Amino acid sequence: MNQLTFLGTGDAMGVPRVYCDCEVCMEARLTGENRRKRSSVLIHEGGHVRDRYEDRRFMIDCGPDWRSQMEDQGIRMVHTLLITHAHFDHIGGLPEWADACRWLGVKGKLYAPREVIVTIQAQFPWLARHMDFLETDDGIEVGGWSIRSWKVCHGHNGYSYAYRLEREGYAWAYCSDAIDLKKQEKVLLYGLDLLVLGTSFVHELAEFSTRSVYDMQEAQELLRELQPRQTYFTHMSHDVDVRQNYSLDQGITVALTGMTVKLG
Structure with a gap:
């Protein structure tokens, strides 16, 4: 049985934010229920x-x-590794991973869409000594999963990619950084058993053109259309307090760091 473990569920800044003394950040420092590292998941058997x-x-x-x-x-x-896009909160650990590959004498496999690979290689030109770069644009097979990637709107921050993974009749998707998805961007988000979706705020008040990720209210509207069987919210800022009951629609769970869920 494959499983998914949330290694981190935070937004680009993580929680607590180093400069912030809001209630959520202070709780994260003191007792840690809201402590969130940058978003990442591990798929394992x-x-x-x-x-x-x-x-x-x-x-x-x-x-x-x-x-x-x-x-x-x-x-x-x-x-x-699969990479969704080349923003620091999603690739900042690559030099450490490359160093681990070097010390262990292994060649890592980094999968990403072609244009994401180009950006990563421009930022870290020496990584190719320690890993193979493999494109996902035409679909891939990893760990027994059939995987497709596609570009999604990341709002003010440009674009990201989402992944749909299928195996033995089970389908799930990872879409951590997206907002205002258009019809074509939603096609592969239908018919899902599980969706991991980024929601940085409960309700974000910033002007829409400056934003980059769904808030929880907008995400629920999207989910009422997509109707996945199960959804986990991730990529959460210090606006989200996991101790609160936000009266989310049935089937939605706020992901916690270290939480493991079955894929199948």
Whole structure:
């Protein structure tokens, strides 16, 4: 049975924000229920991430918290990554991952859409010594999953990519950074057993043209259209207090760091 573990559920700044003394950030420092590292997930087989199927596990995104996320789970290496886009909170851990590849004498596999690979290679031209860059544009097979990627609107921040993964009649998608999706961008989000969706705020008041990720109110409107069987909200800022009951629609769960869910 494949499983998904949330390694991080925070937005680009994480929680607590270093400069902030709001109630959520202070609680995150003191008791930690709201402590959130940058968003990333691990897909693995078996009852625990530390199992004999390490060659089948892979991560989606590799932000600047990669090292501490690995330590949190008690695992020493992941050989395969999927990257959604080349923003720092999604690729900031790549140099550390590359260094792990170097020390262990392995060649990592980094999967991403072609234009994302080009951007990563421009930022970190030396990474190719320690990993293979593999394009996802025409579909890929990883860990027994058939995977498709497609571009989605990231609002003021340009674009990101979402992934749809299918295996043995089960379909789920990862869409951490998106807003104002158009008809064609939503096609692969129908017919899902599970959707991981980014929602940075409960209700964001900033002018719409300056925004980059759905808030929870907008996300629920989207979900009423898409109707996935199960949804997990991630990529949450310090506006979200996991201790609160936001009266979300049935089937929606606010993801917590370390939470594991079954894929199938």
